[in-house]
Amino acid sequence: xxxxxxxxxxxxxxxxxxxxxxxxxxxxxxxxxxxxxxxxxxxxxxxxxxxxxxxxxxxxxxxxxxxxxxxxxxxxxxxxxxxxxxxxxxxxxxxxxxxxxxxxxxxxxxxxxxxxxxxxxxxxxxxxxxxxxxxxxxxxxxxxxxxxxxxxxxxxxxxxxxxxxxxxxxxxxxxxxxxxxxxxxxxxxxxxxxxxxxxxxxxxxxxxxxxxxxxxxxxxxxxxxxxxxxxxxxxxxxxxxxxxxxxxxxxxxxxxxxxxxxxxxxxxxxxxxxxxxxxxxxxxxxxxxxxxxxxxxxxxxxxxxxxxxxxxxxxxxxxxxxxxxxxxxxxxxxxxxxxxxxxxxxxxxxxxxxxxxxxxxxxxxxxxxxxxxxx
Amino acid sequence: xxxxxxxxxxxxxxxxxxxxxxxxxxxxxxxxxxxxxxxxxxxxxxxxxxxxxxxxxxxxxxxxxxxxxxxxxxxxxxxxxxxxxxxxxxxxxxxxxxxxx
Amino acid sequence: xxxxxxxxxxxxxxxxxxxxxxxxxxxxxxxxxxxxxxxxxxxxxxxxxxxxxxxxxxxxxxxxxxxxxxxxxxxxxxxxxxx
Numbered sequence: 001x002x003x004x005x006x007x008x009x010x011x012x013x014x015x016x017x018x019x020x021x022x023x024x025x026x027x028x029x030x031x032x033x034x035x036x037x038x039x040x041x042x043x044x045x046x047x048x049x050x051x052x053x054x055x056x057x058x059x060x061x062x063x064x065x066x067x068x069x070x071x072x073x074x075x076x077x078x079x080x081x082x083x084x085x086x087x088x089x090x091x092x093x094x095x096x097x098x099x100x101x102x103x104x105x106x107x108x109x110x111x112x113x114x115x116x117x118x119x120x121x122x123x124x125x126x127x128x129x130x131x132x133x134x135x136x137x138x139x140x141x142x143x144x145x146x147x148x149x150x151x152x153x154x155x156x157x158x159x160x161x162x163x164x165x166x167x168x169x170x171x172x173x174x175x176x177x178x179x180x181x182x183x184x185x186x187x188x189x190x191x192x193x194x195x196x197x198x199x200x201x202x203x204x205x206x207x208x209x210x211x212x213x214x215x216x217x218x219x220x221x222x223x224x225x226x227x228x229x230x231x232x233x234x235x236x237x238x239x240x241x242x243x244x245x246x247x248x249x250x251x252x253x254x255x256x257x258x259x260x261x262x263x264x265x266x267x268x269x270x271x272x273x274x275x276x277x278x279x280x281x282x283x284x285x286x287x288x289x290x291x292x293x294x295x296x297x298x299x300x301x302x303x304x305x306x307x308x309x310x311x312x313x314x315x316x317x318x319x320x321x322x323x324x325x326x327x328x329x330x331x332x333x334x335x336x337x338x339x340x341x342x343x344x345x346x347x348x349x350x351x352x353x354x355x356x357x358x359x360x361x362x363x364x365x366x367x368x369x370x371x372x373x374x375x
Numbered sequence: 376x377x378x379x380x381x382x383x384x385x386x387x388x389x390x391x392x393x394x395x396x397x398x399x400x401x402x403x404x405x406x407x408x409x410x411x412x413x414x415x416x417x418x419x420x421x422x423x424x425x426x427x428x429x430x431x432x433x434x435x436x437x438x439x440x441x442x443x444x445x446x447x448x449x450x451x452x453x454x455x456x457x458x459x460x461x462x463x464x465x466x467x468x469x470x471x472x473x474x475x476x
Numbered sequence: 477x478x479x480x481x482x483x484x485x486x487x488x489x490x491x492x493x494x495x496x497x498x499x500x501x502x503x504x505x506x507x508x509x510x511x512x513x514x515x516x517x518x519x520x521x522x523x524x525x526x527x528x529x530x531x532x533x534x535x536x537x538x539x540x541x542x543x544x545x546x547x548x549x550x551x552x553x554x555x556x557x558x559x
Contacts, residue, residue, distance in 0.1 A: 068421075406545065
C-alpha cells in the first residue's frame, strides 16, 4: 500500500489524536484514538486511549423510540465526552479532529450528538469529520483483528450486510431485503418480554443455550440476499400461541420426538439456528464470489458466540480459511471506531465544512470513497 | 438582560413569554421521558445535569423554564383550536344548538 | 400558505463569540417541510436570535422545543469545554 497518510501532519508532532462520537442507535459512545505517523501495520497499531459508552435501555417488552433515545444522548453527551478526555489524559485542544457518526441511523439521536460535535469544533478550532457508521465498524474490525482484506459480515440492530472491498469502495455483496437481524432478535425478545439489560440479543443468546428442541422455521435466503420479516412474523405467532390458554392446539409447538411442549428457550434456540444458517450461506456465497478465505464479523450481533461458532465451522472447511471477530468493546457500537475511521479520512484531507455536517438516516456503505486504501 | 425571552405573534394575538420568576431547574416539566416508559416500569436515569451557579448554568435552567412555558402556551392554543373545531362540527354536523335553553 | 404564526426567541450568552458559535451549530440542519416553516438564526451582540415562522402553532411547537433542547446542549458544551 503506497498511500501517503501523512500529507496533512502538523509540524513537530509525530502522532495524531482524534475524538469520535457515536449515537446512531441507543448506544452513546465517545472515544479517543491515537495514530503514530506512517502506515498502520502490525508494528504500528492504532492506540485506544479511551472508550466510554452509555446505553439507553428500555423496560422489557418495549423498544427504544427516537424521542427518548435523543433525550438520553443529549443529556449524557457532555458527561461522556468529559470522561473520555479524562480517561485519555488529554485536553480537547490536544486533538487533531472531531469525528462524528453522520449516518446511517436514527435521525433525532444522530442530531443530538452532532450538535455537540459542531460546538466543540468551534470552541477548540478543530476540523469536523463525518463518518459512515458501517465503515467505522469495518475499519475498526480490520485494525483490531489485523484481517487485512476479509469478506465482512456486518450484523447489528440496524444493519445486515455482506461487504467486500474493491477499488476504494466497500461494496455490498448481499444484504437484508427487509429488517436487520438484530432488529429481528430484539423484536422477538419484546414478544417474550425478555429483559433489555444489557441487550435483548444477549439474553436471547443465553436462553438459546438452554434450548433442546429445534422448531422448523421458514428459510428465506434469496440469492445473495436474505429476508427475515417473514420468519419474525411466523415465530411471533408461535410465541403468542405458546402463551395462550391452550398451547398444544398448535401442533408446531409439540416436539415430535418427545411429545413435550416447546419452551421459550427452544424458540430462541431455533430462531438463532435459522437466522445464523442463512447468514453463513450468504457469507460463503460472497467468499466464493470474491475468492476470499477470510471472514470478519462486525456489529453488535457479531458478539454472539453461536454465530461465531457456526461461521467458524464453515470457514474451517475452506483452504486457509480464517475467521475474525472483535470483543464487545468494539463490535457493539462505540465512539472509538468513529474516531479511527474518521482519523483515516482526516489524514487524507477529507474534512466536512459545517454546512456539510447534516446527519442522514440512510447512508449506504458504498457511498464512501475509501481514499486511505489503494489496493 | 440576563434572561431568555420569546415574542409570539399570530393573526389573533401577540404575547411575550418569559422564563418566569423561578426557581429554575434543568429538569423541565415538558422534557420528561415518555410516559409509556415509566408506565412499563422503567426509571428515568437520563435527567439533564443540574444547573451550575454560573451565568451559563443559570441560562440553561432559565431556558428550560421558558421552554416549558412556551410548550404549555402553544399546546393550550392548539387545544383551543381543536375545541372550537369540535364545537363547530357538533353544531354543523350533529345539529346540536349550543345556545338552546 | 402564509407563515402567520411567529415566535422570536432571544437567548443572552456571555459574549458575541458564544452567540455566534451557537448560531453556527444550529444553522446547518434543514427544517422538514420548508413550505410550512422557516427558522432564521442571527446574533445581536451577545444575544442569539431564533426567529420561527410557521403555518400553525403545532408546526412551531415541535421545532421550537427541539431547537431549545439543542441550545441547552450547546450551552453545556461551552460551559464545560471553553478555554
